Amino acid sequence: MTDAQYFEIAEQYLLSRNIGYLPPGRLGRKEDDRCEVIFHAPESLDPNVAVIDPPDVRVWVSATDGAVQLIYQM
Numbered sequence: 438m439t440d441a442q443y444f445e446i447a448e449q450y451l452l453s454r455n456i457g458y459l460p461p462g463r464l465g466r467k468e469d470d471r472c473e474v475i476f477h478a479p480e481s482l483d484p485n486v487a488v489i490d491p492p493d494v495r496v497w498v499s500a501t502d503g504a505v506q507l508i509y510q511m
Contacts, residue, residue, distance in 0.1 A: 438472075438500045440464060447474035447496050450505040458494045471497045473508070 444462055451458050458476035465473030474496050481492045495508040 438498075438503075442503075443472050443474050443498045446498050446503050446505060447476070450496060450498075450507075451476070451494065454507075456494060456507070465495065470501055471499050474498055 443464065447462065448458070448460065457479040459479055459482065460476065462474050462476040465475045467473070476494045478489055478492055478494055480486050480489045491510040495510065497506045497508060
């Protein structure tokens with residue numbers, strides 16, 4: 438799977454679940470069968486918001502079947 442495909446699948450997943458994100462994203466950890474895709478959270482650019490935790494939205498995208506899993510951060 439290409440980097441562009443990881444981004445496309447991740448964006449489709451986030452849009453389908455109405456989860457806000459800001460493109461462009463970046464790739465995080467890569468493992469044998471999956472890749473982490475990271476986007477900034479929209480609130481992270483709002484000057485009226487002092488701190489956003491976490492400042493990004495992360496998902497795992499499977500290289501074998503394109504399955505996506507939201508990474509919950511605390």
